[in-house]
Amino acid sequence: MTAVAGDVSHDVVVVAGGSGSRLGGAVKADLVLGGQRLIDRILAATGQARARVLVGRGIAVPDDVVVTLEDPPSGGPAAGTAAGLRAVARPSPWTLLLAGDLADPASGIAALLTAAAEVDAAADASDVDGLCLAGDAEHPQWLFGLHRTRALRAAVDSLDQVHDRSMKALLSPLRLRTVPVAADTVADIDTTADLDRWSARLGTTAPRVPRMRGDTAQQARWRAWVELAADAVGVDPDLVDITGIHALTKQVAHGYDRPLAPVGAYLLGLAVGAAQERGEPVDQAALRRAIQATLADAPPIDPEEES
Secondary structure, three states, X not given: OOOOHHHOOEEEEEEOOOOOHHHXXXXXXXXXXXXXEHHHHHHHXXXXXXXEEEEOOOXXXXXXXXXXXXXXXXXXXXXXXXXXXXXXXXXXXXXXXXXXXXXXXXHHHHHHHHXXXXXXXXXXXXXXXXXXEEOOOOOOOOOEEEEEHHHHHHHHHHOOOOOOOOHHHHHOOOOEEEEEOOHHHHOEOOOHHHHHHHHHHOOOOOOOOOOOOOOHHHHHHHHHHHHHHHHHHOOOHHHOOHHHHHHHHHHHHHHOOHHHHHXXXXXXXXXXXHHHHOOOOOOHHHHHHHXXXXXXXXXXXXXXXXX
16 A cells, blocks of 8 residues: 555644844745745645644734744744644644744655654654655754654653753654755745845746845944943843844835834833833744744824825
């Protein structure tokens, strides 16, 4: 009997908590490629999953997708994986683990499901805890794999802590098989060059990604002024993320209304101060994403205002 990929009962956990530092602080899952956000491309390819979980904040998804976040935030991919597993009330036998910035995940997901069906049908099925795709890198793609849920949860429980632990540390103890695929099957979007290359491949133009301009000398000059201004008002200059603030103001200016761009930056500053007062870790990337997410629900601009 031929193994059928559709027979593999699975959930999916998408870990999308990266800061997008090489993209000027942009939310990578929200980047548009081929007319779709990266997260929408992932969700379109995971319709067979029983439960779908997004680990991240400030990313709009359909109502049937469970949204969660590691606690404390910015704990890294292993912590994100643990949070995603906890969010599934009735786990399936297999769990698909995906990064939130994959460029074209459909064929890779199909390859994993086919391989898992073959494993389930094999006599030595119990010898395999999980499957990871392998492109042209020497190591497995840790956040593009399909794992037996029981083994994956056991791996999480075996770590002394999941915060700031790598996916390699989490998954290496498992009995893994790699599934060879073409390099582009496991490609992700880390830089504007990646986005431009994939947009050209799909015959589209990549939307401009907000990022800080200026050469090294100009950035040094900006930082020197920030330090002077921060000292003048008694603020820690290390809390002033020029790149992130620049990205946020551009998102507000181009995504909603230009005069509110500095207001968005001011709100970010208030949120950072409030988190400090509460004694909480300051996750500026998450705060920026939360502010950016409100743009989708902002009152529409009256056309007469723009005339």
